[in-house]
Amino acid sequence: MNAKTLFEKVWEQHEVVPETADTPAVLYIDLHLIHEVTSPQAFSLLRSRGLKVRRTDRTLATMDHSTPTDPDEVFGRVPIKVESAARQVKELERNCREFGIELLGLGSDQRGIVHVIGPELGATQPGKTIVCGDSHTATHGAFGALAFGIGTTEVGHVLATQCLLQRRPETLAIEVSGRLQEGVTAKDLILAIIGKIGVSGGTGHVIEYRGSAIEALSMDERMTVCNMSIEAGARAGMIAPDETTYSYLKGRRFAPQGEAWDRAVERWQALRTDPGAKFDRVVNIDADRLEPMITYGTHPGMVVPITGTVPDAGNDPVHAKSLAYMGLSGGERLQGKPIQVVFIGSCTNARLSDLELAARVLKGRKVARGVRMLVVPGSQQVKREAEARGLAKIFIDAGAEWRESGCSMCIGMNGDVVAKGEYAVSTSNRNFEGRQGTGARTLLASPATAAAAAITGKVTDPRDFLSELKSVVHS
Amino acid sequence: MEPIRSIESRTVVLPFTNIDTDQIIPARFLTTTTKEGLGQRAFADWRYDASGAENPDFILNQPQARGCQVLVAGRNFGCGSSREHAPWALLDFGFRAVISTEIADIFRNNSLKNGLLPIVIDEQTHQWLLQNPGATVKIDLETCTLQLPTGTSVKFPIEGFARYCLLNGIDELGFLLQKSDAIARYEQAHA
Numbered sequence: 028m029n030a031k032t033l034f035e036k037v038w039e040q041h042e043v044v045p046e047t048a049d050t051p052a053v054l055y056i057d058l059h060l061i062h063e064v065t066s067p068q069a070f071s072l073l074r075s076r077g078l079k080v081r082r083t084d085r086t087l088a089t090m091d092h093s094t095p096t097d098p099d100e101v102f103g104r105v106p107i108k109v110e111s112a113a114r115q116v117k118e119l120e121r122n123c124r125e126f127g128i129e130l131l132g133l134g135s136d137q138r139g140i141v142h143v144i145g146p147e148l149g150a151t152q153p154g155k156t157i158v159c160g161d162s163h164t165a166t167h168g169a170f171g172a173l174a175f176g177i178g179t180t181e182v183g184h185v186l187a188t189q190c191l192l193q194r195r196p197e198t199l200a201i202e203v204s205g206r207l208q209e210g211v212t213a214k215d216l217i218l219a220i221i222g223k224i225g226v227s228g229g230t231g232h233v234i235e236y237r238g239s240a241i242e243a244l245s246m247d248e249r250m251t252v253c254n255m256s257i258e259a260g261a262r263a264g265m266i267a268p269d270e271t272t273y274s275y276l277k278g279r280r281f282a283p284q285g286e287a288w289d290r291a292v293e294r295w296q297a298l299r300t301d302p303g304a305k306f307d308r309v310v311n312i313d314a315d316r317l318e319p320m321i322t323y324g325t326h327p328g329m330v331v332p333i334t335g336t337v338p339d340a341g342n343d344p345v346h347a348k349s350l351a352y353m354g355l356s357g358g359e360r361l362q363g364k365p366i367q368v369v370f371i372g373s374c375t376n377a378r379l380s381d382l383e384l385a386a387r388v389l390k391g392r393k394v395a396r397g398v399r400m401l402v403v404p405g406s407q408q409v410k411r412e413a414e415a416r417g418l419a420k421i422f423i424d425a426g427a428e429w430r431e432s433g434c435s436m437c438i439g440m441n442g443d444v445v446a447k448g449e450y451a452v453s454t455s456n457r458n459f460e461g462r463q464g465t466g467a468r469t470l471l472a473s474p475a476t477a478a479a480a481a482i483t484g485k486v487t488d489p490r491d492f493l494s495e496l497k498s499v500v501h502s
Numbered sequence: 503m504e505p506i507r508s509i510e511s512r513t514v515v516l517p518f519t520n521i522d523t524d525q526i527i528p529a530r531f532l533t534t535t536t537k538e539g540l541g542q543r544a545f546a547d548w549r550y551d552a553s554g555a556e557n558p559d560f561i562l563n564q565p566q567a568r569g570c571q572v573l574v575a576g577r578n579f580g581c582g583s584s585r586e587h588a589p590w591a592l593l594d595f596g597f598r599a600v601i602s603t604e605i606a607d608i609f610r611n612n613s614l615k616n617g618l619l620p621i622v623i624d625e626q627t628h629q630w631l632l633q634n635p636g637a638t639v640k641i642d643l644e645t646c647t648l649q650l651p652t653g654t655s656v657k658f659p660i661e662g663f664a665r666y667c668l669l670n671g672i673d674e675l676g677f678l679l680q681k682s683d684a685i686a687r688y689e690q691a692h693a
Contacts, residue, residue, distance in 0.1 A: 043681065043684050043688040044681060044684055048662070049662055049663060049666075051661070051663055053678065053681050053684065055685070055688055055689075055692075064585075065532075065584065065585065065586070067535035067536075068535070068536065068537055068586075071535075071536070072675075076675075078679075081685075092532075093532075093533055109533065111534070112533050114533070115533055118535050160586075161583070161584055162582065162583050162584040176583075176584035176608055177611075178585075178586035178608060178611060178612035178615065179612075180586060180612065180615040180616070180675075181611070181612075181615070184674065184675055184678055187675060187678070187679065188675075188678045188679060188681070189685065190678055190681065190685055192663070194661060226520055226578060227520075227577070227578040227581065227604055230578070230604065230606065230607055257608075260578065260581060260606060262607055326522065326581070344517075345518050345519050345520075345576065348518070439529060440530060440532065447552070457524065457582065457583075459522045459524040459582060460525060460547065461524060461525070461528055461547045462524050462529070465528070465547055465552070
């Protein structure tokens with residue numbers, strides 16, 4: 028028998044028509060997630076061509092990118108302040124109504140960031156092909172799904188045909204040996220990986236994260252790792268399903284029930300990469316040696332251990348331009364650098380365990396004077412659970428703002444922005460120029476590092492505040 | 503879509519690596535529900551100051567950039583988000599091709615579907631283009647060649663089916679819709 032990788036198995040199970048020299052494969056899509064920002068023009072295309080949505084039962088819509096996080100706006104007590112966002116919300120409501128798609132809209136208690144709710148509702152499952160008009164769709168690969176971001180034209184293709192034309196990508200194995208040390212999180216791991224392979228190191232590839240350090244991760248942590256695959260340029264990131272995956276999924280809304288569950292698990296177990304299967308490339312990382320990581324530049328590959336210094340630009344004008352934007356100099360230590368904003372949120376790090384970690388650091392402490400801390404849960408369900416477990420109270424008592432779920436300050440479309448020139452330690456995924464607001468200076472880090480910075484008002488090693496962290500991170 | 507055979511134009515050069523889609527079109531302009539008018543927002547944070555006035559130092563605001571249809575950029579152009587607004591903005595601005603040594607996957611895909619040619623070339627040709635902004639180049643999609651004014655001609659790779667669609671003005675949705683029988687059979691077999 029031909030030894031195959033996880034990716035190859037999922038790909039081959041979804042070929043409606045295999046690729047040829049002349050034509051790409053017609054690939055079947057099991058789950059299509061849509062949101063308000065990248066879908067309107069796709070529905071316009073359907074209307075202009077008189078087409079229907081082929082499989083409304085495989086399509087699920089929510090609102091997250093441009094939606095408010097202020098409860099009065101979310102629940103309609105006051106109008107949505109960003110008028111163009113209000114228009115997109117209305118437009119998605121109309122499109123879902125007219126085309127018969129289930130919408131977890133502003134008032135829904137199942138609403139949230141699209142990459143948080145898919146897994147939370149059990150719609151994300153091993154072996155599925157999952158797409159969304161959002162590059163962080165790679166998140167769902169944590170379950171052993173093949174999940175990737177698409178553009179709006181392709182959103183239209185999937186709505187109309189439930190299929191995409193795709194050339195088969197190459198495979199990249201990232202083998203992570205050892206185990207993450209105390210105070211070092213999944214976020215630090217993926218930042219270290221991007222730092223190592225570069226922001227285009229995964230271009231044209233689907234990554235499979237493997238090895239003992241990966242197997243030890245919880246589902247929340249696996250999602251953090253897969254989420255940022257796109258920041259290394261990869262089409263997708265995947266992790267083989269195992270008991271951790273199955274116990275997370277069991278009993279969730281869209282998960283198979285009863286006998287169907289047992290049959291599904293049997294099928295999922297067969298998805299693991301066969302011994303001896305070949306990857307096009309292999310990269311090795313030793314988790315034992317990793318430290319908490321923080322970015323200093325304007326892409327996620329510009330990253331150093333928190334104990335490190337800003338690399339010198341040398342003769343590289345692009346590096347120099349980046350440091351000028353960030354207001355940093357080569358050789359400067361990052362620890363101790365004053366910051367003005369802390370953002371805990373986004374599809375990378377706004378799940379319950381992320382909030383637990385941040386709350387663990389913050390408990391009984393205060394946000395430093397002059398620092399604005401915004402905590403935005405990844406979904407309404409995360410919000411409810413965080414409130415029930417007393418995490419929200421820890422944030423509020425510390426002086427942080429506790430909001431409704433959404434993408435919020437990660438992308439700054441809804442008015443939650445960082446002011447020009449301000450430094451924000453952010454648990455999100457992109458530190459591009461202007462990403463969190465025009466002129467905003469983003470330092471990407473883990474929820475623990477972000478919470479530590481909130482307390483001191485400076486870039487701070489979270490290990491200074493954590494002694495029992497390991498039990499939280501690997502719980 | 504209009505068929506594309508060749509493009510002949512002067513180049514405009516943005517010599518930066520890793521130009522991400524947040525630079526090409528900042529997220530705050532994604533709240534549109536149409537494709538039109540995004541060209542005036544292309545590279546907005548580099549083109550305009552806080553008051554909305556044009557930054558005269560930025561190449562796209564300079565007279566020699568007017569009418570240029572070919573953008574030459576540093577390695578890994580278009581990385582970041584999947585927003586198709588990026589190629590829409592570049593096309594609306596007047597660009598019809600982007601040349602680099604490496605172009606990010608989703609951006610490349612989105613560009614091909616809208617008739618913006620993503621041209622990946624070798625390091626040496628790229629260096630020449632970076633050092634000769636405003637050079638008139640010819641991109642021939644039939645032969646997959648980029649011709650420099652020096653007479654040098656280099657081949658570029660482009661996915662065959664996308665090229666066929668671009669040359670003939672065919673959109674891929676039509677092709678997919680023709681597969682509806684095969685899709686129905688797949689659905690029955692996997693129900």
